Amino acid sequence: MSSLDWLVLLGTLGGIVAYGVYRTRGRQDMATYLRGGYQEKWHTIGLSVMATQASAVTFLSTPGQAYQDGMGFVQFYFGLPLAMIVLSVAFIPRYFQLRVYTAYEFLESRFDRKTRQLAAFLFLLLRGLSAGITIYAPAIILSSVLGWPLRLTCLCMGAMVILYTVAGGTRAVSQTQKHQMVVMLGGMVVAFIVIVMRLPATVSLRNAFHIAGTLGKLNVIDFSADPSRRYTLWSGLLGGFFLATAYFGTDQSQVQRYLAGQSITQSRLGLLFNGLVKVPMQFLVLLVGVMVFVFYQFNLPPIFFNQPELARVYRTPHAAHAAALERDHQAAFGRKRAEIERLDAALNRHDEESIAAAEKAVRASEADSASIRAEMRQVLATALPHPATKDADYVFLSFVMHNLPRGIVGLLLAVIFCAAMSAVASELSSLASTTVIDFYRRSLCKNASDAHYVRAARWFTAGWGILALLFATFASLLDNLIQAVNILGSLFYGTVLGIFAVAFFLRRVQGTAVFLAALLSEALVLFLFLRTNVSFLWYNVVGCAAVMLISATATKLPGLCTPRSPG
Amino acid sequence: MASEPELARRELHAAPPFLTWTGLYWVVAGALLAEIVLFIALTLAYR
Numbered sequence A: 001m002s003s004l005d006w007l008v009l010l011g012t013l014g015g016i017v018a019y020g021v022y023r024t025r026g027r028q029d030m031a032t033y034l035r036g037g038y039q040e041k042w043h044t045i046g047l048s049v050m051a052t053q054a055s056a057v058t059f060l061s062t063p064g065q066a067y068q069d070g071m072g073f074v075q076f077y078f079g080l081p082l083a084m085i086v087l088s089v090a091f092i093p094r095y096f097q098l099r100v101y102t103a104y105e106f107l108e109s110r111f112d113r114k115t116r117q118l119a120a121f122l123f124l125l126l127r128g129l130s131a132g133i134t135i136y137a138p139a140i141i142l143s144s145v146l147g148w149p150l151r152l153t154c155l156c157m158g159a160m161v162i163l164y165t166v167a168g169g170t171r172a173v174s175q176t177q178k179h180q181m182v183v184m185l186g187g188m189v190v191a192f193i194v195i196v197m198r199l200p201a202t203v204s205l206r207n208a209f210h211i212a213g214t215l216g217k218l219n220v221i222d223f224s225a226d227p228s229r230r231y232t233l234w235s236g237l238l239g240g241f242f243l244a245t246a247y248f249g250t251d252q253s254q255v256q257r258y259l260a261g262q263s264i265t266q267s268r269l270g271l272l273f274n275g276l277v278k279v280p281m282q283f284l285v286l287l288v289g290v291m292v293f294v295f296y297q298f299n300l301p302p303i304f305f306n307q308p309e310l311a312r313v314y315r316t317p318h319a320a321h322a323a324a325l326e327r328d329h330q331a332a333f334g335r336k337r338a339e340i341e342r343l344d345a346a347l348n349r350h351d352e353e354s355i356a357a358a359e360k361a362v363r364a365s366e367a368d369s370a371s372i373r374a375e376m377r378q379v380l381a382t383a384l385p386h387p388a389t390k391d392a393d394y395v396f397l398s399f400v401m402h403n404l405p406r407g408i409v410g411l412l413l414a415v416i417f418c419a420a421m422s423a424v425a426s427e428l429s430s431l432a433s434t435t436v437i438d439f440y441r442r443s444l445c446k447n448a449s450d451a452h453y454v455r456a457a458r459w460f461t462a463g464w465g466i467l468a469l470l471f472a473t474f475a476s477l478l479d480n481l482i483q484a485v486n487i488l489g490s491l492f493y494g495t496v497l498g499i500f501a502v503a504f505f506l507r508r509v510q511g512t513a514v515f516l517a518a519l520l521s522e523a524l525v526l527f528l529f530l531r532t533n534v535s536f537l538w539y540n541v542v543g544c545a546a547v548m549l550i551s552a553t554a555t556k557l558p559g560l561c562t563p564r565s566p567g
Numbered sequence B: 001m002a003s004e005p006e007l008a009r010r011e012l013h014a015a016p017p018f019l020t021w022t023g024l025y026w027v028v029a030g031a032l033l034a035e036i037v038l039f040i041a042l043t044l045a046y047r
Helices: A003-023 A030-038 A042-053 A056-069 A072-077 A079-098 A103-110 A113-146 A150-197 A205-214 A233-250 A252-259 A264-298 A307-313 A319-349 A352-383 A392-403 A408-444 A450-473 A479-505 A511-531 A537-556 B004-012 B021-045
Strands: none
Touching: A003 A150, A003 A408, A030 A150, A030 A252, A030 A408, A030 A450, A042 A150, A042 A252, A042 A264, A042 A408, A056 A072, A056 A113, A056 A264, A056 A392, A056 A408, A072 A233, A072 A264, A079 A103, A079 A233, A079 A252, A079 A264, A079 A479, A079 B021, A103 A113, A103 A252, A103 A408, A103 A479, A113 A150, A113 A252, A113 A307, A113 A392, A113 A408, A113 A450, A113 A479, A113 A511, A150 A252, A150 A264, A150 A408, A150 A450, A205 A264, A205 A319, A205 A352, A233 A252, A233 A479, A233 A537, A252 A264, A252 A408, A264 A319, A264 A392, A264 B021, A307 A319, A307 A352, A319 A352, A392 A408, A408 A450, A479 A511, A479 A537, A511 A537
16 A cells, blocks of 8 residues: 555545544533433534445445445335434434433333333344444454454454543544545445546547446346345345434434434434435445456456465465466456457447447356356355355455555545444444443432433443453454344344334323333244245334234233224 | 423424425435436337
């Protein structure tokens, strides 16, 4: 990395953190430290909500996903704008009326303490584990591609976040996220422009789209009704709606962002801004991946983007096989490039017959290249004891490091660091507020002073941060656990959303009924996960619907869960 | 001077600085619909 890249990277990160700490300096009470003092305007809320959702993996893995599988992933976000409308209508007014610090406080006012603490406990469990992963996942990719020590990368990212989150609380998180999100969006726009400019002069944007489409990368919409297919129009609209409603409406890391709003109006506008911008933003990130794919149709890509992993193969008896495959890969690329250039020329001549013939040849040569890459993955799997064969995560960073000009490399690394830091900051702040409000103040230390709870929140923020850092540092020893954590979120969100949906929409249902319904629904979701191949997006629909249905039915059972009589 | 519940009620029903709330919800839903139509066109045009 050049000095200019270091300057851009450290200047961007340091500047944003210093600004956040400066803006939130001075004495803070509990409302300021945990709720941001009701000061934020809609644009800060909107950007902060987006920055919380966009982790570093969004910018590392998503372009790689488009590079390999095309644009279909954007369908995952189709339910989000609709969820923002529902949250604006139903959730925000209730949270503001009760002046709650956490979403789970609302559940006690509606049901009882056990239901509140069940939901809060599930949040602490999921978010506490995922905070470590949010640091670890980008750190392993960054350290691998940049050659930095893994633990030092984790420590640098984590320490900076802990510093400003402990110092400034939720307001510092929102203020830094606003600027981090601007860097992220700006960085991806710059990346897109630079990649398009680096395509050969004869290749127009339209031709680039045609080449990508010929090779199946512009398959945005999938109309399939097969529930085992992960991303379709229907799973995105319905499953995505339930997932987004659960995540933005019941996950304290998001609820805390819009509870900081000056008023209901500002919080609603912030969420609607997110609803308007999110789908185009994800489309842009995926399109960057597709343009990287087109770039590599004219420039030789590595046979495997995770180069340190490939280097390990060359230290085994399989080295000769790997070297032969690399030679085949280069030859296949030469043939494919010639066909792509023929297609490009035919497109420029508008010669339909030649276009059709060139498209056929391009697809055939891409199939050749794909089979060679698949064989290399087989070699990796055979040669190495614990091979990392999922190469998509390394595509974008590898491209940035080897093909983009000085300065832009630093900017895009800043994008990745900003994304990691913003997501972790929200997680730590929300973990601390839930621990203090839903457990410490509610059950352990009921009548202490405001200053005492602020001090406790600072200690809990630091404690959760250190726990996340420890988890990230030793995560390499816990591969299976990481996989489990990634799945856990989708297993529990539907049930938690069901509890909130009952609270909002089924007025007659009381605490015991919803508590029992939550336990039964969770068992049903776990059954689907363990015994069927239904895509995880549908778990949110099933979990939520089951809680509503079972609790409504249980309420009708005489004696067990009968509603309280009015008055 | 208005009481606290009255202020809370006013805040709950406060209009956004532009359009109405219903109008804004239609804008968000309409933008999603337009994006889906655009993506369908893109999928069909470049398959």
